[in-house]
Amino acid sequence: MSVDTTKLIHDQIEYYRSRSSEYDEWFYRIGRYDRGQEHNDRWFAEIEVVQKALREIGQVNQVLELASGTGVWTEQLLQISTKIEAIDASAETIAINQNKLNSDKVTYQHQDIFVWEPEQEYDLVFFSFWLSHVPPDLLQSFLNKVYLATRKGGQIFIIDSRNDYTSRAKDHPVNGQNGIYQTRKLNDGKEFTIAKIYYQPDELQTLLVNAGFTADVRVTDNYFISAHGWKSN
Template sequence: MVPGSSGRPPTGYGSYPHRLREVPPTVLGYICIAAADPHSWSKSVGPKRFVVRKRGCIPPRACCPLTSDVPLVFVSQHSCDGWGRTIVADDLQDRLDEQLRYYRARAPEYDEWALREGRFARSARERARWFADIGKLERALDRFQPSGNVLELACGTGQWTARLAEYADRLTAVDAAQEVLDLNRRRIGDRARYIRADMFSWKPTETYDVVFFSFWLSHVPPERFGQFWGLVRSALAPSGRVFFIDNLASREAASLDPEHPGPDEGSVVRHLSDGRAFQIWKVLHRPKQLEADLSKLGWDATAHRAGHFFLYCQATPRGDN
């Protein structure tokens, strides 16, 4: 709706996306206020015309749908509402598309970050601290014993795929970027089966004893957190287990690693060696809060801090223990 109007959607346009045939020229997009899976609405109105509501961006009295069960509301092209307050429009899919473009472009130089080489080179003391923490992650994974039929989501260039291959009877690696899959395959060879797929739309055709992912959950926007864990659950065989690692939400880590965002940031701007800049999602988690968030989704999870930089977590669907 146009802020400051009667509080009702324009005549001739229904409140639900399946009733919309054409977006009025004065409409910037739509804000979802009720759907359990907000992005599903964009399939009807188109991702370029869809915006996810930011809490507090639009005051409750700006339009009556915000306090009702109506899931969508029109937003004016104007940057301010009727009371002079700024409206923030955030196209979720555009940001995810940019994130994928970033990792496709970064594929040839990604391992420099993990190995602390090139522009990520640090002093001997800082490198020792970094690799000591990596060692804690490796030992935690060894204790977990990721055996059987193993699935790695967002497998990247293969730093952790190689370790999984030591344990798995059968290993499947999935990523949305062909460039990193190619690098992974060069490293792993025929020890893994590869699938190129989007993490939010892929439908597993089989189930797995273990689902693993590394440094991926922090790239999942809050609006997709539940959806992603639904994918994980659908991929697990009965009595299946999940293990993942990621950056730790820590001011100490942010001070030690220039690529580590502050603990309260939801996105960061990353630069490639050629100077190109991309905005990506980076939502960091703390162990106890992560356990609580997963518990709400029906998971029994145990998360641990691994030194200065990282955390690791293992989880099972509640009732499968």
């Protein structure tokens, strides 16, 4: 499938702008994402596994959160950091994040991450459910930015999705789901095409090592893959 990357990025930004008011329904298993008690309990148990791994980093000073979204993980980062710089391409999600957290420890940049260039180094660079949306032809450039934004001896922490159909909405479109470009639908029925790449642990490990990090990659039983990395040089 041939895809215009510029158009794809534009569509992804529009998708998350349009989805901003319902994004938390996915995380908290509400409405179309409610798969019943058994699946929901499994989801939240695995969320706790990843949250615990993030907390085990311990206290850090300056954090950069890329694709910060509605603040689900910004809230977790507040527990371990002194200051957070949060970047997102959607003004709508930034507004939700700000209103939800109302913290003077967090500053925000409204910016397309593919245009953004790091201007300083951070003790921790964090992004959740974002790497899977980076088109293949922009992956190396993005990881180079992550490397430049991480101070020597600094850390990265990544969270993303495993390919389990029960993580998606019950009425998730079944067409066009065979490759890395997928159709996603909002509550109002509007559809968007996005990139969604489900990395295997060995693939993610190789990507991070090649980008200059030492990395520990883990998976939960069903839903999540995470990586804790260090920049040694």
